[in-house]
Amino acid sequence: MRIPCPLCGPRDRREFTYYGSDDYLNRPAPDAGAGPWDDHLHLRANPAGETHDLWYHEAGCAQWLRVHRNTVSHEIYGAALVAGLKGGAQ
Amino acid sequence: MRYSGFKVFTEGLFGNSGWKPAWRDPAPKAEYDILIIGGGGHGLATAYYLAKNHGLRNIAVLEKGYLGGGNVGRNTTIVRANYFLPGNSEFYSHSLKLWEKLEGELNYNVMHSQRGQLILAHSDGQRDALARRGNAIVNQGDDAELWSLDQVRDFAPYLDFEQTRFPIYGGLMQRRAGTARHDAVAWGYARGADRLGVDLIQNCEVTGIDIENGRVTGVQTTRGAIKARKVGMVVAGRSSQVAAMAGMRLPIESHVLQAFVTEGLKPVIDSVISFGMGHFYISQSDKGGLVFGGDLDFYASYAARGNLPMLEHVMEAAMTLMPMIGRAKILRGWGGIMDMTPDGSPIIDKAPVEGLFVDAGWNYGGFKATPASGWCMAHLMATGEPHEVARRFRLDRFRTGHVLDEEGTGSQHNLH
Ligand SMILES: Cc1cc2nc3c(=O)[nH]c(=O)nc-3n(C[C@H](O)[C@H](O)[C@H](O)COP(=O)(O)OP(=O)(O)OC[C@H]3O[C@@H](n4cnc5c(N)ncnc54)[C@H](O)[C@@H]3O)c2cc1C
Ligand SMILES: [Zn+2]
Numbered sequence A: 001m002r003i004p005c006p007l008c009g010p011r012d013r014r015e016f017t018y019y020g021s022d023d024y025l026n027r028p029a030p031d032a033g034a035g036p037w038d039d040h041l042h043l044r045a046n047p048a049g050e051t052h053d054l055w056y057h058e059a060g061c062a063q064w065l066r067v068h069r070n071t072v073s074h075e076i077y078g079a080a081l082v083a084g085l086k087g088g089a090q
Numbered sequence B: 001m002r003y004s005g006f007k008v009f010t011e012g013l014f015g016n017s018g019w020k021p022a023w024r025d026p027a028p029k030a031e032y033d034i035l036i037i038g039g040g041g042h043g044l045a046t047a048y049y050l051a052k053n054h055g056l057r058n059i060a061v062l063e064k065g066y067l068g069g070g071n072v073g074r075n076t077t078i079v080r081a082n083y084f085l086p087g088n089s090e091f092y093s094h095s096l097k098l099w100e101k102l103e104g105e106l107n108y109n110v111m112h113s114q115r116g117q118l119i120l121a122h123s124d125g126q127r128d129a130l131a132r133r134g135n136a137i138v139n140q141g142d143d144a145e146l147w148s149l150d151q152v153r154d155f156a157p158y159l160d161f162e163q164t165r166f167p168i169y170g171g172l173m174q175r176r177a178g179t180a181r182h183d184a185v186a187w188g189y190a191r192g193a194d195r196l197g198v199d200l201i202q203n204c205e206v207t208g209i210d211i212e213n214g215r216v217t218g219v220q221t222t223r224g225a226i227k228a229r230k231v232g233m234v235v236a237g238r239s240s241q242v243a244a245m246a247g248m249r250l251p252i253e254s255h256v257l258q259a260f261v262t263e264g265l266k267p268v269i270d271s272v273i274s275f276g277m278g279h280f281y282i283s284q285s286d287k288g289g290l291v292f293g294g295d296l297d298f299y300a301s302y303a304a305r306g307n308l309p310m311l312e313h314v315m316e317a318a319m320t321l322m323p324m325i326g327r328a329k330i331l332r333g334w335g336g337i338m339d340m341t342p343d344g345s346p347i348i349d350k351a352p353v354e355g356l357f358v359d360a361g362w363n364y365g366g367f368k369a370t371p372a373s374g375w376c377m378a379h380l381m382a383t384g385e386p387h388e389v390a391r392r393f394r395l396d397r398f399r400t401g402h403v404l405d406e407e408g409t410g411s412q413h414n415l416h
Helices: A035-042 B005-013 B039-056 B089-106 B124-139 B147-154 B180-194 B238-245 B308-321 B323-325 B370-383
Strands: A002-005 A009-012 A016-021 A052-055 A065-070 A078-079 B031-037 B061-062 B117-121 B145-147 B169-176 B199-201 B207-214 B217-219 B223-233 B253-264 B270-273 B280-285 B289-300 B329-339 B347-350 B358-360
Touching: A002 A078, A009 A052, A016 B289, A035 B370, A052 B289, A052 B329, A065 B124, A065 B180, B039 B061, B039 B180, B039 B370, B061 B308, B089 B124, B089 B180, B089 B370, B117 B124, B117 B147, B124 B145, B124 B169, B145 B147, B147 B169, B147 B223, B180 B370, B207 B223, B223 B238, B223 B370, B238 B253, B238 B329, B238 B358, B253 B308, B270 B308, B280 B308, B289 B308, B358 B370
Parallel strands: B031 B061, B031 B223, B061 B199, B117 B270, B223 B358
Antiparallel strands: A002 A009, A016 A052, A052 A065, A065 A078, B117 B169, B145 B169, B207 B217, B217 B223, B253 B289, B253 B329, B270 B280, B280 B289, B347 B358
16 A cells, blocks of 8 residues: 655655544634544544544654545545644644 | 274274264255254354253254354354443353353364463553453453463463554453364264254255244245244344345444455464454464454445455454564455344344244354354243343343443444
8 A cells, every 4th residue: 555645745655654534633622622523533433445544654754644544445546645634743 | 983093094994984963954845943044153053052951843044045054153262252232241151151061962072272372551541441341250250360461461462562653561361261163163062953853954945934914934945835833033144134034134344354364384373362442452373373363344334355454453363463474475355144233233033023033143252152042042942031141132222222242342343
């Protein structure tokens, strides 16, 4: 599996660390209560097919990526830097 | 007698043409009292105990493929009861006791073999943690022995005791742990359930769950609509998809776990051995193949096959622990879809929809849980109350903070 890093180009999966679904980008307010935090941390759509999830290019540019890929075929459609996305570090 | 040495012999003379199917192949009826979605180990065990323990009869199991084609036929068959946390500990203890009587119960040879499991420690801290775990297991009423380096060396002289990177400090042995023949477990429960009148319906995928006024009324399937008063979702790696049919979002992410088997060898490893430093574990099947595996591939996946990085990691761990394995040839590798929860523990609970129940989140340890999962899910569906040993497997425990994080690794789904 190769992930096309916007900064480094296509790189082997071994260079990346997986975090989880891009639900992690929708961080609720600290006082939003148990429901929204449960949603954010635990509950998942968990799609069989196309998904967006977060990968850290640890052995490369040390950037977080939002990767568009397929959980059934392992095909990767593209990747964008999290920095600059809504919810990402500005 | 249905099966005997004599029968095998005579069938051999007549082209094996006289064997009868072990269970019926019924067409679905229009209505049942109870439907179980998923004909894996847990679904079949649930149906069996609903009939056996609770005397219920009008039950069907709906399986989208064939019985035993899911994870129940893809796992590395380790059966143990060495959990630490209250909530897990009594559940797996109950399960192991059911395993010890399973062959008599089902009159089926599931080849349950209590050959022991040895978990290795590679540092003082790890040894202390194993001592603590061992004490908890003994307090629970199960068995555990803390072994010194010399005891480990006597038991498994082929481990690499010379290397300095991950030196072996000792281990924790559970003698009642072991392995079983996974397919036979599915078949045994299937035959048992069938004989108690349960309809086992294969090639029948559930495509929708019918709900009226907050109550479940039946399901839609590829073989037509089926009505029911109670429906249990017992679909392991597919739990999120099936629950979504009832408008639910589960605390589950599906991941792929790989395993491997070598060509058949003479007996060499006579227990289960777990490496404490890199998630590698191994046993030898009765056919002689070395059966081993490691960690998840770590990213969400529904492909029932893995990728090369984890394969390499598992082989490296194997060579580090027992260099002799380098001489064996790998026959096959495969993957299964794991329903990973944010604390690594399962869910057996009512769903928010009346009459709907969920048994899910078995991570990569659900084979050993098969008898107790079926027992407790049947209890819940029949009585409406959680079984005593499964009452902490609640669906809402993440929101309320009552998590069961056995390994203390945090709330990320892939870290358990
Ligand atoms: C490589 C590997 C190694 C493992 N090793 C161990 C081990 O050593 N010890 C251990 O305890 N556990 C182990 N496990 C975990 C264990 O196998 C699972 O937790 C357990 O089998 C899951 O329960 P099940 O048997 O009911 O699942 P499954 O057999 O997967 O049953 C679920 C069934 O539901 C069906 N289904 C899904 N969707 C639908 C639908 N819409 N309609 C109808 N039917 C549907 C599927 O076809 C499937 O047959 C391992 C798993 C893997 C993959
Ligand atoms: Zn990069």
